[in-house]
Amino acid sequence: MDELLSVADLETRFRTPEGEVAAVAGVSFAIDPGESLGVVGESGSGKSQVFLSIMGLLAKNGRCSGQVRFRGEDILGLPAARLNALRGSRMSMIFQDPMTSLNPYLTVSRQLTEVVVEHLGLSRDQARARALEALERVGLPDPAARIDLYPHAFSGGMRQRVMIAMAILCQPELLIADEPTTALDVTIQAQILDLMRVLKRESNTATVIITHDLGVVAGLCDQVMVMYAGRLVETGSVREIFYQPRHPYTRGLLRAMPRLDDIQDGLLDTIPGQPPNLQALPPGCAYQERCPQVYPRCRSERPELRILGPRRGVACHLELGP
Amino acid sequence: MAARIMIAFAARRCLSALPTLLIVITLAFFMMRLAPGGPFDQERALPPEIERNVLAAYNLDQPLWRQYLDYLADLTRGDFGPSFKYRDFTVAELIANGFPASLQIGGLAMLCAIVFGVGLGTVAALHQNSPLDYTVMTFAMTGIAVPNFVMAPLLTLLFGVYLSLLPVAGWGDGAWANKLLPVIALALPQVAYIARLTRGSMIEVLNSNYIRTARAKGLREGLVVTRHAVKGALLPVVSYLGPATAAVATGSVVIETIFDIPGTGRYFVEGALNRDYPLVMGVVVFYAAMIIALNLAVDLLYGLMDPKLRRP
Ligand SMILES: Nc1ncnc2c1ncn2[C@@H]1O[C@H](COP(=O)(O)OP(=O)(O)OP(=O)(O)O)[C@@H](O)[C@H]1O
Ligand code: SF4
Ligand SMILES: [Mg+2]
Numbered sequence: 001m002d003e004l005l006s007v008a009d010l011e012t013r014f015r016t017p018e019g020e021v022a023a024v025a026g027v028s029f030a031i032d033p034g035e036s037l038g039v040v041g042e043s044g045s046g047k048s049q050v051f052l053s054i055m056g057l058l059a060k061n062g063r064c065s066g067q068v069r070f071r072g073e074d075i076l077g078l079p080a081a082r083l084n085a086l087r088g089s090r091m092s093m094i095f096q097d098p099m100t101s102l103n104p105y106l107t108v109s110r111q112l113t114e115v116v117v118e119h120l121g122l123s124r125d126q127a128r129a130r131a132l133e134a135l136e137r138v139g140l141p142d143p144a145a146r147i148d149l150y151p152h153a154f155s156g157g158m159r160q161r162v163m164i165a166m167a168i169l170c171q172p173e174l175l176i177a178d179e180p181t182t183a184l185d186v187t188i189q190a191q192i193l194d195l196m197r198v199l200k201r202e203s204n205t206a207t208v209i210i211t212h213d214l215g216v217v218a219g220l221c222d223q224v225m226v227m228y229a230g231r232l233v234e235t236g237s238v239r240e241i242f243y244q245p246r247h248p249y250t251r252g253l254l255r256a257m258p259r260l261d262d263i264q265d266g267l268l269d270t271i272p273g274q275p276p277n278l279q280a281l282p283p284g285c286a287y288q289e290r291c292p293q294v295y296p297r298c299r300s301e302r303p304e305l306r307i308l309g310p311r312r313g314v315a316c317h318l319e320l321g322p
Numbered sequence: 323m324a325a326r327i328m329i330a331f332a333a334r335r336c337l338s339a340l341p342t343l344l345i346v347i348t349l350a351f352f353m354m355r356l357a358p359g360g361p362f363d364q365e366r367a368l369p370p371e372i373e374r375n376v377l378a379a380y381n382l383d384q385p386l387w388r389q390y391l392d393y394l395a396d397l398t399r400g401d402f403g404p405s406f407k408y409r410d411f412t413v414a415e416l417i418a419n420g421f422p423a424s425l426q427i428g429g430l431a432m433l434c435a436i437v438f439g440v441g442l443g444t445v446a447a448l449h450q451n452s453p454l455d456y457t458v459m460t461f462a463m464t465g466i467a468v469p470n471f472v473m474a475p476l477l478t479l480l481f482g483v484y485l486s487l488l489p490v491a492g493w494g495d496g497a498w499a500n501k502l503l504p505v506i507a508l509a510l511p512q513v514a515y516i517a518r519l520t521r522g523s524m525i526e527v528l529n530s531n532y533i534r535t536a537r538a539k540g541l542r543e544g545l546v547v548t549r550h551a552v553k554g555a556l557l558p559v560v561s562y563l564g565p566a567t568a569a570v571a572t573g574s575v576v577i578e579t580i581f582d583i584p585g586t587g588r589y590f591v592e593g594a595l596n597r598d599y600p601l602v603m604g605v606v607v608f609y610a611a612m613i614i615a616l617n618l619a620v621d622l623l624y625g626l627m628d629p630k631l632r633r634p
Contacts, residue, residue, distance in 0.1 A: 055538060056537075057534055057537055057538055059529070060450070060529075080537070080543055081542070081543075083540070084540040084541070084542060085540065086540065087537070087538055087539065087540035088538060088539035088540030088541070089540060092538065092539075093538045095531060095534070095535065095538075097531060100530065100531040100532060101531045101532055101534070101535045102532055102535065103532040103535070103536065103550050103554075104532070104554070104629065104630070105550075105553040105554055105627075105628075105629060106549070106550070106553075114539070114541065114545075114549070115539050115540075118539070118540060118541055118542075118545075119540060150629035150630075152629065152630050163535075166535075166539070
């Protein structure tokens, strides 16, 4: 078993005043060392919660069950004290919103050095040198002059670079980037994606890129996982997902993707309709209301993820017939 | 650089405090005179010409606006005038005489309010929705809802009368046993309020994105709270310290009277009952100036804690 991370039957539920919400339901997947996985889906499909569950960072009202193994060791639901040996050093996470994800009351140098002081036991001076080196690597201009500033002196793009520097300080085996570019403007987005690509090439770190933009996945990932309403609806290699999509939702996402060669009509087909309310899921397939190919079986029987190959799966009744 | 900005800020705030002070003085001056009765009513009815002489001696025969302007002129020279009731003392002497006791009671009450308020609020936030949390919050609601003129006699009854543990009143030359009940009575509402404030802002900070980042870094929960959460969570408490001082100052007037403590607050009450205009005015001006100064100190402290204000 040389998988870096393997997840089986992950379920994440939130208690809310209106009842329980299953934000993630029965998700299974695996990541090999050095591999790059893209996780795609619309807002609210449970992408973030899968990885927050794995990192032990769920909100207070959240509970998760299932099995998560990191290098063979079961880590799901470990107490924070045990997880802390892994978090920030062997697996780290970059968040969606760089403007609020850094502590406004501590200098950037403090926020970086504390990671290596905690995990590697470096001295203050060594930690500072390490932090400067990481800031250099992520392309922060003039790090020596900026490292002692507070985050509010940084733009969104610079803050995201700081977040990335923080995540790679201990050379993690797994780096999870939760929509690292969504909150940034387009030119900065491209720069950050370039940076992610360079980091991927230069290190043996496995990466997870969470995004709702299939275009991001195309340039960065080996494997793709498509999520809908808390479930995995299709997995495959980037080539398979782009050239032989099997799930109507994946096809919808692909049609909604802006492309340079899309010159026929210049119009994008966004998927009509809204994702379903997780608290009132219909029986059968969660995508039925929006699916162009829906047929009676879809309304009564929920399609399980069918394994088509070692890293290939789809959850749809279509090819099975009635 | 930063120090220069701070000093300029302090100077600007002092200047802008002057109109506030003037309004306080003006309101207090005329409200005092609106109250029925005069300073010499309680004594035996004086023969008319003697009364006229007494009034003339204290300038009370002048028109009100004249008295007001004279009072302001005296104030600018730092002269609070003589007391009508304690004729051998100036108002400044009486304030200086009473202030040490008031400062001890008030200062200790503020200290308790901060230490216990922040402590209880943090504990409650860290155990949100546990029995511990509910206990602290019930205590806080009670502390806020029960006014100190009700709390003080209750405390006296319990500890002074039934349990006979502590003296019911008096200063005892500043003995600890005598200070305990007044300090508790004065501090309770503030402990309660600060505990609630701390709990609320601590919970908000603990749910914030940057705390999630701190946890994602694998820091121990103790460090997450002390290094990452406390600073942000305490900012609302710091900005409440100004109003808290004002509340403690006004509360001390009641508490000093109930516990018979020879402080500035008790002079204020006696002065008001006796229509001792200069004494009342003196205490009002003194407390107003002190509260304004403390508010300024609090703002400077806030500026030191919030990096956005420190480095423009
Ligand atoms: N603390 C919470 N309490 C209740 N429900 C929650 C909570 N956190 C998340 N959810 C629900 O879980 C679902 C999945 O959320 P998640 O954050 O994983 O979405 P996402 O796919 O990452 O979307 P986005 O692209 O907007 O980040 C959402 O419907 C959300 O309402
Ligand atoms: S199961 Fe049916 S409704 Fe669901 S995606 Fe497949 S065809 Fe569409
Ligand atoms: Mg998300």
